Amino acid sequence: MNALYGIRCSDFYKLCLSVFEEIRFPVRFSHFSKKMYGNFVHTFLIVYRERLNVSYRRFTEIAHENNLQRMLCIKRIPHFTTLHKFMQKIDKRIFEKMVRACRALLNLKNIEASMDGTGFSNTNPSHYYAKRIDGVMPRNYTKTVFLADNKSKLILNVRTHSDNRNETLDFIPLVQELTRVLRGVLADKAYDSMGNRAFCRERGIDVQIPFRRYPQARAQEFGTPSKRARLAREFDSLAYRRRALIESVNSAIKRTLGGYVCARTAQAQQKEVTLKALAYNLEVIGRRIKLWLFINLGGFLHRRRQGKTY
Numbered sequence: 001m002n003a004l005y006g007i008r009c010s011d012f013y014k015l016c017l018s019v020f021e022e023i024r025f026p027v028r029f030s031h032f033s034k035k036m037y038g039n040f041v042h043t044f045l046i047v048y049r050e051r052l053n054v055s056y057r058r059f060t061e062i063a064h065e066n067n068l069q070r071m072l073c074i075k076r077i078p079h080f081t082t083l084h085k086f087m088q089k090i091d092k093r094i095f096e097k098m099v100r101a102c103r104a105l106l107n108l109k110n111i112e113a114s115m116d117g118t119g120f121s122n123t124n125p126s127h128y129y130a131k132r133i134d135g136v137m138p139r140n141y142t143k144t145v146f147l148a149d150n151k152s153k154l155i156l157n158v159r160t161h162s163d164n165r166n167e168t169l170d171f172i173p174l175v176q177e178l179t180r181v182l183r184g185v186l187a188d189k190a191y192d193s194m195g196n197r198a199f200c201r202e203r204g205i206d207v208q209i210p211f212r213r214y215p216q217a218r219a220q221e222f223g224t225p226s227k228r229a230r231l232a233r234e235f236d237s238l239a240y241r242r243r244a245l246i247e248s249v250n251s252a253i254k255r256t257l258g259g260y261v262c263a264r265t266a267q268a269q270q271k272e273v274t275l276k277a278l279a280y281n282l283e284v285i286g287r288r289i290k291l292w293l294f295i296n297l298g299g300f301l302h303r304r305r306q307g308k309t310y
Contacts, residue, residue: 007286012051013071015105015282016044022101025094041072042086049083050275051283053258056080087271092160095274099158100177102281106288108149108181113156114246115174115187117145117167120273121260142261142269145170146277147178148249150186150242154284155249158277162266171196179203186243197231208240253280 020040027038045068049059063069063077103111119141145167147157156178159170171191175182176199184206187196192212200207211232253259253276261272 007283007290009048009066009068010071011286012048012282013044015285016040016047018105019098019101019278019282020044022104023094023097037074037078037082041074042078042083043090044072045078046083046087047275047279047282050257050272051279055262056084059083087268090271092267092271092274095271095278096158099155099274099277099281102154102278102285103149103156103178103181105285106152106154108152108154108156110183111156111178111181112150112184112186112242113147113178113182114150114243115145115147115171115185115191116243116246116250117143117170117190118250118254119143120254120269120276122269123260123262142266142273143167144273145174146246146249147174147185148246150245152284152288153245153249153252155277155281158274160270160273162269167191168193168196172199175200175205179205184208184239186240188243208236208243210235210240249280253277256280256283 017040020043025039025043027040028035029039045059045063048068049056052059052062054062057080060077060080060083069075069077121141143161143163143165145159146155148155157174159174161170167190171187171193172195175185182205185200185208187207187209189210189212192209197207197209257276257279261269263269263272
């Protein structure tokens with residue numbers, strides 16, 4: 001079963017442990033916490049559950065079948081309600097910090113990133129139940145904005161929302177946490193804002209965002225027409241074409257980890273989407289490490305078998 005997901009469970013465990021140590025997550029929340037399980041055991045299990053895209057109850061059965069307790073050095077797998085309560089307790093910002101920490105494992109610098117938003121469908125509430133109450137269906141998806149590296153297709157940062165919020169408001173918070181390593185940012189017209197462009201220029205980040213065409217009466221609201229016209233002439237359409245690479249990231253997550261979430265509350269839905277991004281990052285890192293070992297060590301071992309060493 002592990003071969004179907006690209007990397008072995010033991011490799012996934014080591015990568016998750018590296019991210020856990022990178023953010024310096026405490027082993028336990030309190031000195032009086034139970035010593036049977038630590039925070040890492042719970043964190044790894046919920047991330048691995050999201051990787052398999054199964055329910056908590058089904059995941060505990062799979063964990064017993066694969067004897068995960070031996071790899072984790074614990075006596076038994078936690079009850080599925082224990083994992084669910086830990087999921088409710090931990091803050092979403094911890095998972096977002098783990099997503100950003102994945103960049104350190106590959107030592108990515110001077111990054112050209114792309115930003116785009118997508119949605120993950122919510123299976124709750126029931127369609128027929130909501131229709132019977134008032135006849136008006138609620139927003140049935142969790143809005144997500146990704147900032148991904150164009151070269152490695154690694155998710156650098158993520159923001160999730162369950163309300164009707166404009167994507168433009170997430171541009172500066174996503175870029176601000178990675179200003180030291182970003183070289184350029186590509187985004188579509190949804191992020192067209194003079195404030196977003198000024199924020200990037202002040203920090204030496206090249207930004208390529210196409211301009212909207214507003215009516216002439218609204219020109220003064222977005223600055224003088226000459227200023228926008230000057231920036232429009234500087235727009236690099238060839239570099240902007242690389243923004244399409246983030247669409248493959250959105251597609252890869254939904255095809256491998258599912259384009260839906262099963263949590264009921266808005267906070268749990270946002271955490272589940274963030275966990276999908278973390279599981280996707282660990283999978284990408286594992287594949288790139290395997291590829292690097294194959295390219296560098298595979299040829300060396302082949303030459304040794306032929307008696308040719310350099």
